[in-house]
Structures are given as structure tokens and as C-alpha cells.
Amino acid sequence: MKQAILVQCHKNPKQVNLLLDALDDPNLDIYVHIDKKSNIGSEIKTGKQIHILPDEYRVDVGWAVFSQVEATLNLMRYAAAWGEYGHYLLCSGQDYPLVKASELSDFLNKNADFNFVQIWASKKGGGYTNNYDKRTEIYYPYSVLGNTLPKRIAKRALVELTGGYNRTWPIFRRKQLENVDFYFGSQWVCISGEMEKWVEEYIKNHQEFIEFYRHTNCPDESFFQTLLMNSPYKDRRQDYLHYIDWSSGGNSPKNLDVSDIDRMMKSGKLMARKFEDEGVIEILKKRVNDR
Numbered sequence: 001m002k003q004a005i006l007v008q009c010h011k012n013p014k015q016v017n018l019l020l021d022a023l024d025d026p027n028l029d030i031y032v033h034i035d036k037k038s039n040i041g042s043e044i045k046t047g048k049q050i051h052i053l054p055d056e057y058r059v060d061v062g063w064a065v066f067s068q069v070e071a072t073l074n075l076m077r078y079a080a081a082w083g084e085y086g087h088y089l090l091c092s093g094q095d096y097p098l099v100k101a102s103e104l105s106d107f108l109n110k111n112a113d114f115n116f117v118q119i120w121a122s123k124k125g126g127g128y129t130n131n132y133d134k135r136t137e138i139y140y141p142y143s144v145l146g147n148t149l150p151k152r153i154a155k156r157a158l159v160e161l162t163g164g165y166n167r168t169w170p171i172f173r174r175k176q177l178e179n180v181d182f183y184f185g186s187q188w189v190c191i192s193g194e195m196e197k198w199v200e201e202y203i204k205n206h207q208e209f210i211e212f213y214r215h216t217n218c219p220d221e222s223f224f225q226t227l228l229m230n231s232p233y234k235d236r237r238q239d240y241l242h243y244i245d246w247s248s249g250g251n252s253p254k255n256l257d258v259s260d261i262d263r264m265m266k267s268g269k270l271m272a273r274k275f276e277d278e279g280v281i282e283i284l285k286k287r288v289n290d291r
Contacts, residue, residue, distance in 0.1 A: 001086040002027050003108045006075040009093025010035035013043035016093040025101035031079045033071045036060040063147035068220035089190040094274040096281050118185035118240040131166045132184040135217040138162050139174040183225035188242045195233050243269035
């Protein structure tokens with residue numbers, strides 16, 4: 001069965017095109033969402049198996065807000081309208097595969113029943129200073145969600161007012177979704193075709209789930225994890241397929257360079273992110289092709 005590769009991008013069209021070239025395989029169809037505020041569309045390559053989402057599916061994507069989820073859902077819906085797929089693998093325009101396209105397709109076909117989704121421990125998990133549960137425990141108005149300095153200051157003030165990162169005063173706890181346990185992890189998921197159909201059916205019948213996540217901090221790092229782990233497919237999960245290095249600290253992963261290539265290639269992962277240097281990608285491309 002064919003696989004759908006979903007790409008979210010907003011800059012570096014040459015780099016995006018290197019990714020699209022690397023994913024060229026008759027069993028992979030590629031769907032590209034270009035951030036609505038970006039004008040790189042005319043520079044992205046086209047092809048029989050490359051589908052650029054039309055304007056009505058494009059979203060103005062912000063950092064750590066629901067528009068990230070919206071863009072992913074639009075990619076999945078647009079792809080599903082074109083045909084049946086074994087998996088939907090989400091990546092960014094700053095990713096690059098660590099295996100040949102044919103190997104990626106073969107791997108997904110051999111693991112047709114599995115969803116590849118990272119799950120972080122909830123309570124004070126993952127070595128982070130903040131409690132992931134804080135992201136869903138309180139109501140975040142739109143005025144504090146985003147990456148501008150005023151919004152970040154306002155969000156930090158809200159967190160402190162409601163009890164800090166590692167607790168929430170009962171008076172500030174928002175009404176939780178009924179019979180839903182929350183989970184967290186990387187937004188770079190790969191879900192099965194069966195799971196994608198279940199997601200669409202679930203959110204069609206549970207609009208409160210969508211509304212809840214519109215006022216959640218970093219919803220892209222919880223939305224699909226929570227759906228999967230509350231679904232009939234929760235036992236069909238393996239870890240996500242991306243190599244990502246968070247050793248630099250902060251809110252963004254390290255920009256990978258030549259010194260990281262050996263670790264990437266030995267990681268057992270199928271994709272790597274993130275890259276800013278096309279020269280590094282060219283070197284990685286040769287390593288992958290020479291395997």
C-alpha cells in the first residue's frame with residue numbers, strides 16, 4: 001500500500017526541494033502545507049506525486065498554538081481525499097530521511113499495524129522543569145498563546161498566578177474532558193491509515209475535544225498522543241521515527257551539523273531534524289545513498 005508523507009514548511013525552498021527529491025518513490029505520495037504567511041510556493045518543486053495544498057487548506061501557523069494541529073489535520077484530510085494510505089508520516093521542511101525512500105516505504109508496509117508516536121511521561125516527566133499537565137490543567141486565552149515576547153510574558157504570568165509550573169490551585173483548574181486521559185510527546189507523528197479514520201470520526205463527534213485544545217498550551221505536543229492513547233489502537237504503538245537532538249536546551253532542538261551525522265546514521269531512526277545548512281544535507285545525502 002502507498003504511504004502519505006505530510007510536509008509542513010515555511011522557508012528555505014531549496015532545502016524543502018532536497019527533502020522532496022529524497023522522498024521520490026512510486027510508493028510515497030507527498031503532501032505539502034506551506035504556511036499561509038509564506039510566499040515560497042512558486043519555488044517548491046512539483047511532480048506527479050507531489051501535492052501542494054491549495055490556499056483554502058493553508059493555515060497561518062504559529063508557534064505552540066492550535067494552528068499547528070490545524071495544518072496537520074488539513075494535510076491528513078487532503079491526502080485522505082486523494083486515496084487510501086497505510087500511514088501518514090508528518091515531517092517539516094527542515095527534515096531529511098536517514099534511509100532511502102524505498103526503505104522508508106518498505107518499513108512502513110512491514111509495520112502496517114503500528115503508529116509511531118512518542119509519549120512523554122506526564123507528571124514532571126522527561127527531565128523538563130515544567131509539568132506537562134499544566135498545559136491542559138488551565139485555560140489559556142488566545143491573548144497569551146504564541147511566541148511574541150508580550151505573549152510569552154503574559155503566559156508566564158498566568159502560569160505563576162495559577163500556582164506555577166508544578167501545581168495548579170484548585171480554583172483555576174479548568175473543566176476537563178470527560179473520560180479522557182492526557183498524553184504528551186513530539187508533534188512529529190506517524191499514524192496508520194486506520195488510526196487516521198478513527199481520528200476523523202472521533203473529532204467529528206466530539207467538537208469539545210477541538211475546542212479544549214484551542215485553549216491548551218503546545219497542543220501540537222499532546223493532541224495526537226491523547227487521541228491515540230484513548231483509542232482502540234493504543235497498544236499498537238512504537239516510538240516515533242525522528243532523530244532530534246535537544247541537548248542545546250531551550251524550546252528548539254539543535255541545528256544538526258556534520259559532527260552529528262554518525263550519531264544520526266546509527267540511531268535506528270528513519271528521519272532527522274532539524275537542519276539549517278544545505279551543505280550538511282548534501283553530505284548526509286551521500287552517506288544515505290552510499291549505504
